[in-house]
Amino acid sequence: MADVRLSNVDKHYGDVQALHDISLDIKDGEFVVFVGPSGCGKSTLLRSIAGLEGISGGTIEIGGKDVTAVAPSDRGVAMVFQSYALYPHMSVRDNMEFGMKINGVDKAQRRARVAEAARVLQLEDYLSRKPAHLSGGQRQRVAIGRAIVKEPEVFLFDEPLSNLDAKLRIQMRVELEALHSKLKSTMIYVTHDQVEAMTMADTIVVLNKGRVEQVGSPMDLYHSPKSAFVADFIGAPAMNFLDIAVDGGALRYAGRPVPTGRDVPEGARRLGIRPEHIGLTAPGAGMFDASIDVKEALGGESYLYATLDGGERIVIKTDGDNSTRHGDRVGLDLPPQRIHLFGADGANLTLG
Known part of the structure; x- marks a missing residue:
């Protein structure tokens, strides 16, 4: 050796x-x-x-x-x-x-x-x-x-x-x-x-x-x-990325505020969240709303492919017994501690 x-x-x-x-x-x-x-x-x-x-x-x-x-x-x-x-x-x-x-x-x-x-x-x-x-x-x-x-x-x-x-x-x-x-x-x-x-x-x-x-x-x-390269490559399914805006130190997606529980770093341009970290809730009760396009039921888990009201596609990993179907409207919660913020150069700004 x-x-x-x-x-x-x-x-x-x-x-x-x-x-x-x-x-x-x-x-x-x-x-x-x-x-x-x-x-x-x-x-x-x-x-x-x-x-x-x-x-x-x-x-x-x-x-x-x-x-x-x-x-x-x-x-x-x-x-x-x-x-x-x-x-x-x-x-x-x-x-x-x-x-x-x-x-x-x-x-x-x-x-x-x-x-x-x-x-x-x-x-x-x-x-x-x-x-x-x-x-x-x-x-x-x-x-x-x-x-x-x-x-x-x-x-x-x-x-x-x-x-x-x-x-x-x-x-x-x-x-x-x-x-x-x-x-x-x-x-x-x-x-x-x-x-x-x-x-x-x-x-x-x-x-x-x-x-x-x-x-x-x-x-x-x-x-x-x-x-963002590592975040996208490591993890299955891959991390979701959303284009964001910073307005007065607050984070917004499609005009809606995104609470992060911390100061938003200067230069943040993209939000990252892993599919397994997104919570499902009733429409209007979550941070965002989305429509389910495709459901892949794999037994012990399911993947939901959805379109946000802002127009971007997102993947949600859920329990295999989840009853959500194609065409359903859902609310999505993004736990602040699970959110990653990336700059224009792809660097993860949330790591300090």
């Missing part, structure tokens, strides 16, 4: 800068998730740590050693890709042994490492099978096993679950969390799925256009997003 330190890392592809002055400290044994939309630089950053991409500036340290110019095979990392990349003609055992065999590890040690990885990943009954005879989840476990037998200091995962169906993704998330608890290894995981990030990470790194937007625990990012 090892810590990972990135200092002022830049990456250029010709005239295009993919990574901008990224500095991060990842602790020994930590599960860190890089998250962000497509093209934000998360996979480029992971591949830079692995040595598969050369960086244009800055340094990368693993376990206190500067590995900026070190070959990928000598960095003490193992990478699991989106594609399983298994040899179809080889058995599970041979796939897991292959890298060690190429590196000259003796047979007895290879077998011992494979046996231990198979036990941890519950693959003991599949070692003689070919990849074609395995499910998607089993193939992904083989790919992870191939990384485990290298006994790396750091595990790197590049969207490893994106090829799996929804149910299997949930199962594999649980298995990866359990694996991290067993191995207590440093793991860096890339995904565009904020649900994966929230459920798996000790620390989330939100990337935006090659820059670090915010670093923190899942609940830190949920409760205290530093920008």
Whole structure:
């Protein structure tokens, strides 16, 4: 196991800068998730740590050693890709042994490492099978096993679950969390799925256009997003945003006052409220009124898609037994302590 330190890392592809002055400290044994939309630089950053991409500036340290110019095979990392990349003609055992065999590890040690990885990943009954005879989840476990037998200091995962169906993704998330608890290894995981990030990470790194937007625990990012970008990306459904006006120090939406329970910061331009924090009441009895356009009933919870009288769309998360239907008029309450205010540049002004 090892810590990972990135200092002022830049990456250029010709005239295009993919990574901008990224500095991060990842602790020994930590599960860190890089998250962000497509093209934000998360996979480029992971591949830079692995040595598969050369960086244009800055340094990368693993376990206190500067590995900026070190070959990928000598960095003490193992990478699991989106594609399983298994040899179809080889058995599970041979796939897991292959890298060690190429590196000259003796047979007895290879077998011992494979046996231990198979036990941890519950693959003991599949070692003689070919990849074609395995499910998607089993193939992904083989790919992870191939990384485990290298006994790396750091595990790197590049969207490893994106090829799996929804149910299997949930199962594999649980298995990866359990694996991290067993191995207590440093793991860096890339995904565009904020649900994966929230459920798996000790620390989330939100990337935006090659820059670090915010670093923190899942609940830190949920409760205290530093920008509208983070607030919009973290949470499902996403945070609602409303254009607001400040009149004499008071907040107004569509001409109606919005109580905030505190001084309105200068420069506030948008109000943010999460769907689960909006209360339903009778029309005329709440802060705003809205008409229900669509209801998605999911069993234990329901999502209401509504149009405010001010014309903007909003999502409300309610109990699954809520009887509200399409076309109903409702009142909405926004708890002042749950309201976020953002400036024209997207900064969260309510964080002080």
